[in-house]
Amino acid sequence: MNQPVEKTAAEAQAAIAEEFAFFSDWTERYQYLIDLGRQLPPFPQEWKNEDNRVHGCQSMVWLIPSGDPGHMHFDAASDSAIVSGLIALVLRVYSNRSAREIVDTEPTFIETIGLAKHLSPTRSNGLAAMLAKLKAQAASALV
Structure with a gap:
Protein backbone atom coordinates (compact mmCIF):
# COMPACT_ATOMS: atom_id res chain seq x y z
CA MET A 1 0.00 0.00 0.00
CA ASN A 2 1.11 3.54 -0.57
CA GLN A 3 0.18 4.55 2.95
CA PRO A 4 3.00 5.58 5.28
CA VAL A 5 3.94 3.00 7.89
CA GLU A 6 3.45 4.51 11.32
CA LYS A 7 5.73 3.40 14.14
CA THR A 8 2.91 2.56 16.55
CA ALA A 9 -0.72 1.55 16.38
CA ALA A 10 -1.63 4.80 18.15
CA GLU A 11 0.17 6.82 15.45
CA ALA A 12 -1.67 4.85 12.75
CA GLN A 13 -5.03 5.56 14.38
CA ALA A 14 -4.22 9.28 14.67
CA ALA A 15 -3.18 9.41 10.99
CA ILE A 16 -6.39 7.65 9.91
CA ALA A 17 -8.47 10.15 11.90
CA GLU A 18 -6.57 13.02 10.26
CA GLU A 19 -7.12 11.62 6.76
CA PHE A 20 -10.84 11.08 7.25
CA ALA A 21 -11.21 14.62 8.64
CA PHE A 22 -10.40 15.94 5.14
CA PHE A 23 -13.69 14.61 3.77
CA SER A 24 -16.83 16.62 4.28
CA ASP A 25 -19.38 13.84 3.85
CA TRP A 26 -19.77 10.09 4.01
CA THR A 27 -20.04 9.64 0.25
CA GLU A 28 -16.44 10.86 -0.02
CA ARG A 29 -15.36 8.75 2.96
CA TYR A 30 -16.88 5.59 1.46
CA GLN A 31 -15.08 6.32 -1.82
CA TYR A 32 -11.82 6.73 0.11
CA LEU A 33 -12.46 3.40 1.86
CA ILE A 34 -13.02 1.70 -1.51
CA ASP A 35 -9.81 3.27 -2.85
CA LEU A 36 -7.87 2.01 0.18
CA GLY A 37 -9.27 -1.47 -0.37
CA ARG A 38 -8.09 -1.44 -3.98
CA GLN A 39 -4.53 -0.87 -2.70
CA LEU A 40 -4.42 -4.08 -0.67
CA PRO A 41 -1.66 -6.42 -1.81
CA PRO A 42 -2.69 -9.39 -3.97
CA PHE A 43 -4.20 -12.25 -1.96
CA PRO A 44 -3.52 -15.70 -3.46
CA GLN A 45 -6.60 -17.74 -4.36
CA GLU A 46 -5.31 -20.75 -2.39
CA TRP A 47 -5.44 -18.67 0.82
CA LYS A 48 -9.19 -18.20 0.35
CA ASN A 49 -10.19 -21.30 2.29
CA GLU A 50 -12.34 -22.17 5.26
CA ASP A 51 -9.40 -22.20 7.72
CA ASN A 52 -8.61 -18.57 6.96
CA ARG A 53 -12.18 -17.34 6.79
CA VAL A 54 -13.50 -14.83 9.33
CA HIS A 55 -16.92 -15.99 10.44
CA GLY A 56 -19.48 -13.38 11.43
CA CYS A 57 -18.98 -11.29 8.30
CA GLN A 58 -21.76 -11.00 5.73
CA SER A 59 -19.09 -10.65 3.04
CA MET A 60 -16.40 -13.24 2.54
CA VAL A 61 -13.30 -12.23 4.53
CA TRP A 62 -10.06 -14.14 4.92
CA LEU A 63 -7.30 -13.32 7.43
CA ALA A 76 -6.42 -10.21 4.50
CA ALA A 77 -8.94 -9.89 1.69
CA SER A 78 -12.66 -9.59 1.07
CA ASP A 79 -15.05 -9.97 -1.83
CA SER A 80 -16.60 -6.58 -0.90
CA ALA A 81 -15.12 -3.22 -1.91
CA ILE A 82 -16.07 -1.40 1.29
CA VAL A 83 -15.01 -4.29 3.51
CA SER A 84 -11.67 -4.37 1.69
CA GLY A 85 -11.28 -0.73 2.71
CA LEU A 86 -12.07 -1.61 6.33
CA ILE A 87 -9.44 -4.35 6.09
CA ALA A 88 -6.90 -1.80 4.84
CA LEU A 89 -7.57 0.36 7.92
CA VAL A 90 -7.40 -2.59 10.32
CA LEU A 91 -4.13 -3.83 8.81
CA ARG A 92 -2.66 -0.34 8.99
CA VAL A 93 -3.34 -0.22 12.72
CA TYR A 94 -2.57 -3.84 13.65
CA SER A 95 -0.27 -5.50 11.10
CA ASN A 96 3.51 -5.43 11.58
CA ARG A 97 3.21 -4.84 15.32
CA SER A 98 4.15 -6.92 18.33
CA ALA A 99 1.53 -9.33 19.62
CA ARG A 100 1.47 -7.36 22.89
CA GLU A 101 0.74 -4.05 21.09
CA ILE A 102 -1.99 -5.73 19.02
CA VAL A 103 -3.69 -7.18 22.10
CA ASP A 104 -3.39 -3.89 24.02
CA THR A 105 -4.67 -1.60 21.23
CA GLU A 106 -8.34 -0.73 21.18
CA PRO A 107 -9.67 0.26 17.73
CA THR A 108 -10.53 3.85 18.67
CA PHE A 109 -10.34 4.96 15.03
CA ILE A 110 -13.73 3.30 14.40
CA GLU A 111 -15.47 5.76 16.70
CA THR A 112 -13.17 8.69 15.94
CA ILE A 113 -13.86 8.73 12.20
CA GLY A 114 -17.57 7.99 12.65
CA LEU A 115 -17.52 4.48 11.19
CA ALA A 116 -19.55 3.16 14.10
CA LYS A 117 -22.51 5.31 13.03
CA HIS A 118 -22.17 4.77 9.27
CA LEU A 119 -21.73 1.01 8.91
CA SER A 120 -24.68 -1.30 8.55
CA PRO A 121 -25.18 -3.67 11.51
CA THR A 122 -23.89 -6.60 9.45
CA ARG A 123 -20.71 -4.71 8.46
CA SER A 124 -20.20 -3.61 12.08
CA ASN A 125 -20.54 -7.22 13.20
CA GLY A 126 -18.10 -8.31 10.52
CA LEU A 127 -15.57 -5.67 11.54
CA ALA A 128 -15.90 -6.77 15.16
CA ALA A 129 -15.42 -10.42 14.11
CA MET A 130 -12.31 -9.53 12.12
CA LEU A 131 -10.82 -7.57 15.03
CA ALA A 132 -11.68 -10.39 17.46
CA LYS A 133 -9.97 -13.00 15.26
CA LEU A 134 -6.89 -10.83 14.74
CA LYS A 135 -6.58 -10.10 18.47
CA ALA A 136 -7.14 -13.78 19.35
CA GLN A 137 -4.33 -14.78 16.98
CA ALA A 138 -2.03 -12.21 18.60
CA ALA A 139 -3.04 -13.39 22.09
CA SER A 140 -2.30 -17.02 21.19
CA ALA A 141 1.15 -15.95 19.94
CA LEU A 142 1.86 -14.57 23.42
CA VAL A 143 1.24 -17.90 25.14
Whole structure:
Protein backbone atom coordinates (compact mmCIF):
# COMPACT_ATOMS: atom_id res chain seq x y z
CA MET A 1 0.00 0.00 0.00
CA ASN A 2 1.11 3.54 -0.57
CA GLN A 3 0.18 4.55 2.95
CA PRO A 4 3.00 5.58 5.28
CA VAL A 5 3.94 3.00 7.89
CA GLU A 6 3.45 4.51 11.32
CA LYS A 7 5.73 3.40 14.14
CA THR A 8 2.91 2.56 16.55
CA ALA A 9 -0.72 1.55 16.38
CA ALA A 10 -1.63 4.80 18.15
CA GLU A 11 0.17 6.82 15.45
CA ALA A 12 -1.67 4.85 12.75
CA GLN A 13 -5.03 5.56 14.38
CA ALA A 14 -4.22 9.28 14.67
CA ALA A 15 -3.18 9.41 10.99
CA ILE A 16 -6.39 7.65 9.91
CA ALA A 17 -8.47 10.15 11.90
CA GLU A 18 -6.57 13.02 10.26
CA GLU A 19 -7.12 11.62 6.76
CA PHE A 20 -10.84 11.08 7.25
CA ALA A 21 -11.21 14.62 8.64
CA PHE A 22 -10.40 15.94 5.14
CA PHE A 23 -13.69 14.61 3.77
CA SER A 24 -16.83 16.62 4.28
CA ASP A 25 -19.38 13.84 3.85
CA TRP A 26 -19.77 10.09 4.01
CA THR A 27 -20.04 9.64 0.25
CA GLU A 28 -16.44 10.86 -0.02
CA ARG A 29 -15.36 8.75 2.96
CA TYR A 30 -16.88 5.59 1.46
CA GLN A 31 -15.08 6.32 -1.82
CA TYR A 32 -11.82 6.73 0.11
CA LEU A 33 -12.46 3.40 1.86
CA ILE A 34 -13.02 1.70 -1.51
CA ASP A 35 -9.81 3.27 -2.85
CA LEU A 36 -7.87 2.01 0.18
CA GLY A 37 -9.27 -1.47 -0.37
CA ARG A 38 -8.09 -1.44 -3.98
CA GLN A 39 -4.53 -0.87 -2.70
CA LEU A 40 -4.42 -4.08 -0.67
CA PRO A 41 -1.66 -6.42 -1.81
CA PRO A 42 -2.69 -9.39 -3.97
CA PHE A 43 -4.20 -12.25 -1.96
CA PRO A 44 -3.52 -15.70 -3.46
CA GLN A 45 -6.60 -17.74 -4.36
CA GLU A 46 -5.31 -20.75 -2.39
CA TRP A 47 -5.44 -18.67 0.82
CA LYS A 48 -9.19 -18.20 0.35
CA ASN A 49 -10.19 -21.30 2.29
CA GLU A 50 -12.34 -22.17 5.26
CA ASP A 51 -9.40 -22.20 7.72
CA ASN A 52 -8.61 -18.57 6.96
CA ARG A 53 -12.18 -17.34 6.79
CA VAL A 54 -13.50 -14.83 9.33
CA HIS A 55 -16.92 -15.99 10.44
CA GLY A 56 -19.48 -13.38 11.43
CA CYS A 57 -18.98 -11.29 8.30
CA GLN A 58 -21.76 -11.00 5.73
CA SER A 59 -19.09 -10.65 3.04
CA MET A 60 -16.40 -13.24 2.54
CA VAL A 61 -13.30 -12.23 4.53
CA TRP A 62 -10.06 -14.14 4.92
CA LEU A 63 -7.30 -13.32 7.43
CA ILE A 64 -3.86 -14.93 7.70
CA PRO A 65 -1.33 -14.22 10.47
CA SER A 66 2.40 -14.70 10.11
CA GLY A 67 5.50 -13.79 12.06
CA ASP A 68 6.23 -14.20 15.73
CA PRO A 69 5.18 -12.46 18.97
CA GLY A 70 7.72 -9.69 18.38
CA HIS A 71 6.46 -8.86 14.89
CA MET A 72 3.14 -10.15 13.59
CA HIS A 73 2.02 -9.57 10.03
CA PHE A 74 -1.48 -10.04 8.69
CA ASP A 75 -2.72 -10.55 5.15
CA ALA A 76 -6.42 -10.21 4.50
CA ALA A 77 -8.94 -9.89 1.69
CA SER A 78 -12.66 -9.59 1.07
CA ASP A 79 -15.05 -9.97 -1.83
CA SER A 80 -16.60 -6.58 -0.90
CA ALA A 81 -15.12 -3.22 -1.91
CA ILE A 82 -16.07 -1.40 1.29
CA VAL A 83 -15.01 -4.29 3.51
CA SER A 84 -11.67 -4.37 1.69
CA GLY A 85 -11.28 -0.73 2.71
CA LEU A 86 -12.07 -1.61 6.33
CA ILE A 87 -9.44 -4.35 6.09
CA ALA A 88 -6.90 -1.80 4.84
CA LEU A 89 -7.57 0.36 7.92
CA VAL A 90 -7.40 -2.59 10.32
CA LEU A 91 -4.13 -3.83 8.81
CA ARG A 92 -2.66 -0.34 8.99
CA VAL A 93 -3.34 -0.22 12.72
CA TYR A 94 -2.57 -3.84 13.65
CA SER A 95 -0.27 -5.50 11.10
CA ASN A 96 3.51 -5.43 11.58
CA ARG A 97 3.21 -4.84 15.32
CA SER A 98 4.15 -6.92 18.33
CA ALA A 99 1.53 -9.33 19.62
CA ARG A 100 1.47 -7.36 22.89
CA GLU A 101 0.74 -4.05 21.09
CA ILE A 102 -1.99 -5.73 19.02
CA VAL A 103 -3.69 -7.18 22.10
CA ASP A 104 -3.39 -3.89 24.02
CA THR A 105 -4.67 -1.60 21.23
CA GLU A 106 -8.34 -0.73 21.18
CA PRO A 107 -9.67 0.26 17.73
CA THR A 108 -10.53 3.85 18.67
CA PHE A 109 -10.34 4.96 15.03
CA ILE A 110 -13.73 3.30 14.40
CA GLU A 111 -15.47 5.76 16.70
CA THR A 112 -13.17 8.69 15.94
CA ILE A 113 -13.86 8.73 12.20
CA GLY A 114 -17.57 7.99 12.65
CA LEU A 115 -17.52 4.48 11.19
CA ALA A 116 -19.55 3.16 14.10
CA LYS A 117 -22.51 5.31 13.03
CA HIS A 118 -22.17 4.77 9.27
CA LEU A 119 -21.73 1.01 8.91
CA SER A 120 -24.68 -1.30 8.55
CA PRO A 121 -25.18 -3.67 11.51
CA THR A 122 -23.89 -6.60 9.45
CA ARG A 123 -20.71 -4.71 8.46
CA SER A 124 -20.20 -3.61 12.08
CA ASN A 125 -20.54 -7.22 13.20
CA GLY A 126 -18.10 -8.31 10.52
CA LEU A 127 -15.57 -5.67 11.54
CA ALA A 128 -15.90 -6.77 15.16
CA ALA A 129 -15.42 -10.42 14.11
CA MET A 130 -12.31 -9.53 12.12
CA LEU A 131 -10.82 -7.57 15.03
CA ALA A 132 -11.68 -10.39 17.46
CA LYS A 133 -9.97 -13.00 15.26
CA LEU A 134 -6.89 -10.83 14.74
CA LYS A 135 -6.58 -10.10 18.47
CA ALA A 136 -7.14 -13.78 19.35
CA GLN A 137 -4.33 -14.78 16.98
CA ALA A 138 -2.03 -12.21 18.60
CA ALA A 139 -3.04 -13.39 22.09
CA SER A 140 -2.30 -17.02 21.19
CA ALA A 141 1.15 -15.95 19.94
CA LEU A 142 1.86 -14.57 23.42
CA VAL A 143 1.24 -17.90 25.14
